[in-house]
Amino acid sequence: MDLLKQRILNDGEALNENVLKVDSFLNHQIDPLLMKEVGQEFIHRFEDVEFNKVLTLESSGIAPSVMVGLLLDIPVVFGRKRQSLTLSDDLYTSQVFSYTKQETNTIAVAKKFLSKDDKVLIIDDFLANGEAAGALIDVVEQSGAEIVGVGIVIEKAFQSGGKILRDKGYRVESLARIESMYDKQVKFVGDN
């Protein structure tokens, strides 16, 4: 997706070989028109499968997911991230370890919003080691719903998450796949 890649090159900031800051259009300030283009591209990538629900994680997954939901008129559920959680029979939960923050969070989705009849597209802003996407997958599988795929805005292809998920058989579509960020230069997979 050229528009997104260009935006990453123009406004993204590779803080080091592992950390990409995209807070001017995705993670803190949001560019709604770019998010709409991202939503359209997700719909295009998954046009051969049917789904009736989008599942994402608060907070940065919400904007791109809501655009998919708007364009297809389907609901969007966002998993709640919490450091501590009062256990409840009404929730599906899973653990996420954040390497960036060096802490474990619980993500929670109310059981009433996922059922075995649902076909779910999972969307998230970043895919790095696959912890967050893995927790979303775990939650959907607990519910018995079907996962039609995982849509990622930016994949750090030099980390293991994408390979782990694809090896498990999940269809992962990433709109921008970063091969490396040496010398603070973002290089995409397939670039020369």
Next chain:
Amino acid sequence: MDLLKQRILNDGEALNENVLKVDSFLNHQIDPLLMKEVGQEFIHRFEDVEFNKVLTLESSGIAPSVMVGLLLDIPVVFGRKRQSLTLSDDLYTSQVFSYTKQETNTIAVAKKFLSKDDKVLIIDDFLANGEAAGALIDVVEQSGAEIVGVGIVIEKAFQSGGKILRDKGYRVESLARIESMYDKQVKFVGDN
């Protein structure tokens, strides 16, 4: 806004006289088309003022705010909520006490996303005691930007936040104003 009020009556859940659960269309599962209507109504309510940026708070304020941003092609900034925060010169911060959770959070907005030339519409999902909106106002005022108004999806008019903000001179437009929730019955301001 009749569509929103009807949805609150149909799908909202007054847990007691103070707590309204709207997790099926706003706080956990999102109805994107309803959010678009909400966004259109905010634009209509504030059509006599100019603004170039929307400021909201993660997570439930993001969906309605992004719709306003999309329809007007302006950026949306969402304040980050944190229990602890490493102080930084790059951030405007303010404190929010949550009565629901009985904890104080810091909200933070990167300085680079608010400047004295900005005209900001603040949007949030709920207005109760005014803590969250007050913190967003505080952050904008620190930046020197102008606040054109505060757009609220659901105001609990029986709590003090709306009066506090209006008494201070802020223009507050709430799309649904709840007068009371006695016996788990939602009654809107102006209803018989």
